[in-house]
Amino acid sequence: AWVEVYFPRYGWVSFDPTGGGVARLTSLPTGAPVASLPPSSSSGDSSDNTDIRGELNRPPGGPGGAGTTSSNGSGGTGPFAIVALVLLAVVAIAAFEAYRRGPRQASAPEAVFASVSSIAARLGFARRPTETVYEYAGSLGDALPAARPELETVAHATVEVAYGKQVLPEDRIDALVRAEQRLRVTLLRLLFRRDRRRR
Numbered sequence: 675a676w677v678e679v680y681f682p683r684y685g686w687v688s689f690d691p692t693g694g695g696v697a698r699l700t701s702l703p704t705g706a707p708v709a710s711l712p713p714s715s716s717s718g719d720s721s722d723n724t725d726i727r728g729e730l731n732r733p734p735g736g737p738g739g740a741g742t743t744s745s746n747g748s749g750g751t752g753p754f755a756i757v758a759l760v761l762l763a764v765v766a767i768a769a770f771e772a773y774r775r776g777p778r779q780a781s782a783p784e785a786v787f788a789s790v791s792s793i794a795a796r797l798g799f800a801r802r803p804t805e806t807v808y809e810y811a812g813s814l815g816d817a818l819p820a821a822r823p824e825l826e827t828v829a830h831a832t833v834e835v836a837y838g839k840q841v842l843p844e845d846r847i848d849a850l851v852r853a854e855q856r857l858r859v860t861l862l863r864l865l866f867r868r869d870r871r872r873r
Contacts, residue, residue, distance in 0.1 A: 686710050773858060783831035783842070786854045790814075790828055790861070797864035807832050817867060821860040824853035 678686040685708030781789070791801050794814060801810045811829035815822035831850050834840045842850070 680710075683707050775855060781851075781854070783828065783835045783850060786850055787828050787832040789854065790825075790857050793858065793861050794864060797861060798867070799864050807836075814861075818860055818863055820863075821857055824857045824860070827853040828857070 677689045677691050679689060680686050681702070684702060687702065787807060791810065795801065799814065799817060805813065807829050811825040815825050818825075827849055831842060831846060835842060
């Protein structure tokens, strides 16, 4: 069994670990440093030793040496960034779906109208103090023609319950819930209108 030990500025020095030359002291070699063979051109039986030898002989400023960032290290943040973006997209989609769905339970027509009015006000289309329910629904319908049917559904239900003291049947309640869900998305278009109005 033969052992080679790497000495900085000297290179690899052979030693006999079997005890055959214990009494003899050999002087360290002199002269220029001896470069070791690269791992691919070494002829030893042990591939592990050649890998270690190649790692030790790399200069500090070379590839994989101290003071530099390996290619694996620089690309290590890539998967984390992708995972973070995917998680962010999932959270954004979940938040939007929760916003679109609105309350879990069916709300009263007055609460639905108040919710629609509040969203529109935050987006720059507030209800004027002198506007009735129908007038405000008509103004929003003029600003967002695609939302006119849902606005009329909410306005009719609000007036019938608030002023007519009527009790809406199940099909009207379901239509009101669907109208509110569509309005919560359609009202977002007010963000892109320039003719906003404030209270």
